[in-house]
Amino acid sequence: MDIPEIPSSEIDQTPDVEVLASAKFFKCNSCGAKMEFVPGSSSQKCPYCSHENPIAQSEEDIQELDYHAMLAEKSEEEESIEQLTVKCEQCAAQFSTEPNITSQDCPFCGTTIVATAKSSKHLKPKSVLPFKVTRKEGWEHFHQWVKKLWFAPNQLKKRIGSQDKLKGIYVPYWTYDSDTTSFYSGMRGIHYYVTETYTETVDGKSQTRTRQVRKTRWYPASGTVWNAFDDVLVLASESIPRGYTRKLEPWDLPNLTAYKDEYLSGFQSESYQINLEEGFDIAKTRMEDPIRSSIRRDIGGDEQQIHTVKTQYDNITFKHILLPIWISSYRYKNKVYRFLINGRTGEVQGERPWSAWKITFAVTLAVLVVGGIIYGFNVMDS
Numbered sequence: 001m002d003i004p005e006i007p008s009s010e011i012d013q014t015p016d017v018e019v020l021a022s023a024k025f026f027k028c029n030s031c032g033a034k035m036e037f038v039p040g041s042s043s044q045k046c047p048y049c050s051h052e053n054p055i056a057q058s059e060e061d062i063q064e065l066d067y068h069a070m071l072a073e074k075s076e077e078e079e080s081i082e083q084l085t086v087k088c089e090q091c092a093a094q095f096s097t098e099p100n101i102t103s104q105d106c107p108f109c110g111t112t113i114v115a116t117a118k119s120s121k122h123l124k125p126k127s128v129l130p131f132k133v134t135r136k137e138g139w140e141h142f143h144q145w146v147k148k149l150w151f152a153p154n155q156l157k158k159r160i161g162s163q164d165k166l167k168g169i170y171v172p173y174w175t176y177d178s179d180t181t182s183f184y185s186g187m188r189g190i191h192y193y194v195t196e197t198y199t200e201t202v203d204g205k206s207q208t209r210t211r212q213v214r215k216t217r218w219y220p221a222s223g224t225v226w227n228a229f230d231d232v233l234v235l236a237s238e239s240i241p242r243g244y245t246r247k248l249e250p251w252d253l254p255n256l257t258a259y260k261d262e263y264l265s266g267f268q269s270e271s272y273q274i275n276l277e278e279g280f281d282i283a284k285t286r287m288e289d290p291i292r293s294s295i296r297r298d299i300g301g302d303e304q305q306i307h308t309v310k311t312q313y314d315n316i317t318f319k320h321i322l323l324p325i326w327i328s329s330y331r332y333k334n335k336v337y338r339f340l341i342n343g344r345t346g347e348v349q350g351e352r353p354w355s356a357w358k359i360t361f362a363v364t365l366a367v368l369v370v371g372g373i374i375y376g377f378n379v380m381d382s
Contacts, residue, residue: 026053026265036266039131039168039324039343044265055262062127062256064177064317070276127256128170130263131324131343135166138326138341142166145339145348165329168343170269170322171245172236174279175253177318178229180287182311184295185222189303192217216303225294232283236274236320240327240340244349248342251323259322269322276318284313 026035026044030051035044037055044053133141196213199206231253235245257263274282291311296304324343329336339350 026262029053034265037130037263039134042130044262047266055260057257062258062319064319065126067176067276067280067316067318070318125172125259125320125322127319128259128263128322129251129253129256129324129344131168131267133324133326133341133343133346135168135326137346138343139166141341141346141348142339145350166326166341167328168267169325169327170264170267171240171325172270172272173321173323174234174236174274174276174283175231175319175321176229176234176280176283176316177231178283178287178313179315180227180229180291180311180313182225182227182291182295182309183223184225184298184306184310185220185308186295186299187218187305187307188221188299188301189216189218189305191215191302218305219301221299221301221304223295223298225291225298227287227291227294229283229287229290231319232286234274234279234282234286236272236279237270238273239270240325240338244338244340245325247349248325248340248347251342252344253321256319256321264322267324272320276320280316280318284311287311 027033028035028046028049028051031046031049033046033048035046035053037043038045038052042055042057044055045051191214193212193214195210197208197210199208201207233249233251233253235242291309292306295306295309299306326341326343327338329338337350339348341348
């Protein structure tokens, strides 16, 4: 088989696995190039000669770690990895890179970064969801998403670039489990009806009639509710708007696998920007709505008012994980728009431009249609 010429920068002249400051690079046993993880598989593949190396599967369980014990031991003592990272001054993203690269585009906002990477230690994740959606599949999902964008400019499809701009990023997350005990006070509303007399004019004559009017009696209520939360997901990055990442959910977290450097080969990873305590504060906000829903059920009645809630969090555990996201940006009329693709399901979320003339046309058309309907009814009545 003819093997295409490999750029000298891609040839690893060292032993099979060498720990560099940025990550572990894995050498192709056939041609010496750097191996890359193949989305949707459990192997690495050489991009030049197609030689494959299977990734040894770990029997290590995905463990929930004790939250308070970790805080007591200080999280900085947790196992770490050393990486070469660069920071984007535009969006503050801090992500891994390779040696000898001094200019590259930020995968989060598209800004060109001209900087030398710095070596630093970062929290080592315990588990990962490997990429399942390939770059080509991700780009196809994105094109389908663009086609469904009503009121988008007609030229948008021509401005979004090529699939080569799509970057695979492992984004850091926390997950939290917790049992909660919530003490509340509030009011229970019970509906009742009364007969009300009123007067109206019919054919020029005054008539007295009755109707049923609903009213509400309020009674004080208080009590305690218990909830159990499992895998409350918190983005540990500040580079991506949470609204978009929330819409990428759900993730198939039961398929998490023990972290291995092999899964990151050919991809980038972002550093944790939100620590363990900050993450749990965010998790609490995600627990609020389910807790309030359980309080309303406990209050009962026809309506509920919640005045105070005090929640106690027990048996808190956590995981620190990496989730796969295809990310890119495109420029339209001097503005950068970002989009994200769930690397497991292909779900697409992102920013989009709007076409002013399409919106104006649609509003005008709606006004004409409504006006035509009203005119038609008037003609029928005359």
